[in-house]
Amino acid sequence: MNAILLRALPYLGAVLLTAGALFGAYHHGVSVTNATWQSQWSERDSRDAKAKSDNEAASRAQEQAFQQSINKAVQDGQRTIDQATADAADARAAADGLRGTADAIAARLAASQASGNSCIATASQAAARSAGVLADVLKRADQRAGDLAEIADQARARGITCEQAYYGISGK
Template identity: 70%
Template sequence: MTPLWLRILPYIAVVLLVAGALFGAYHHGVTVTNATWQSAWNERNTRDATAKAANETVEREKEQARQLSINKAIQDGQQIIDQATADAAAARASADSLRGASDALARRLAASQASGNSCTAAARQAATRAAMVLADVLKRADERAGYLAADADQSRGRGVTCERAYDGLGK
């Protein structure tokens, strides 16, 4: 009689061969599936990289357009400020002639007071002083208004520049 292990040895060999074949099929399936997924991931990565490059290009163009808009707003604003400065200088020159006329009027009033006669001298002196004070107040008010107008014009120019630069960012 043959030992038992020799009788079941062919069955064990068949089971091992079937298990090896199944493992080989499984391993082949896993390899094919992994290769398929890897290929899909590589395609996705390529598409993502292409989309990223295209998106960066578009965003850089937008950024450059915004910067050009801001630069244009700054140039326009500087022109407005320069024009306001020139206008303020012209206004000061014009105001200087007005102040000169005011001073001349005050001098004439002072001279006419000195050449006055009779009983109305006190009234004339009071009127002359009032006119001189009024001329001085008008001169100072005009000078201050000129400074305020120059500051307001420059502030407006800066505000317009800032507004245009901000509007340029929204594009």
Template identity: 75%
Template sequence: MKPIWLQVLPCIAALTLAAGALFGAYHHGVTVTDEKWQSAWNARDTRDAEAKSLNEAAERTREQAYQQSINKAVQDGQRNIDQAMADAAAARASADGLRGAADNLARRLAASEASGNSCTAAASKAAARAAAVLADVLKRADQRAGDLAAVADQARARGMTCEQAYDGLIRSSALH
């Protein structure tokens, strides 16, 4: 009779082969599944990268549209400010003529005061002083009004520039 271990050896070998075959099948299934998932993840990563690239390009285009809108508003605003400054300079030149006329009137009254007779000298002197004060007040008021008008024109032009830039941004964002 054969020893027991020789009788059990074929069973152990068969069990070992069966276990090895089962482990090999299991390992092959895990490998195939891992490769399948890895392939799916790689495809997802590729789609994500493409979507990111498309989104970045769309955002760059939108940003460039915003910037062009703002640049146009700034150029238009600067043109308005330049026009306001030119108008203010023209108004100053016109006002200089008015101030010169007021100074000439005050000088003529002062000259007529000096050449007048003694009975009308006091009245003439008072009138000349009043005319000089009036001419000075007129010059100062006109100068201040010109300064305020220049500031108001520039503030208006700047406000319109901001409004135009804002409207451009709103229109651009409504399109996207």
């Protein structure tokens, strides 16, 4: 039995050596494949990180452009509102002059009613009251119209500002 074992020993060594070589080749192939996949994954990860960084930078730049557009629209709108407020103040000053004129006419009519003739005085008194009422209605209507015009001008300016901000963001 020892002789058989001694004759089989070189074959057994060759088989073991072949098996070891095959295992080494397999292990080397697995290592090379793993290294190849790992390098491809690393390259993909670095491309993804660069794309993410580029997208974030582009988004920040777009957001800043939008914000600048909105800021410009707000500044333009504030200028328009300030102009509307100044125009309303000018109109109010002109209306005050008109109201003063209406009051002067009513006062003149009231003063003219003090005549000696009772018939003329009664008619003049009725005309003076009518003129006073008309002057009061004119003053109130003019004041209300001025207030509404100021509100409408400011609302229009705010609406235009909103539209400009929207168009600045949407790119339309």
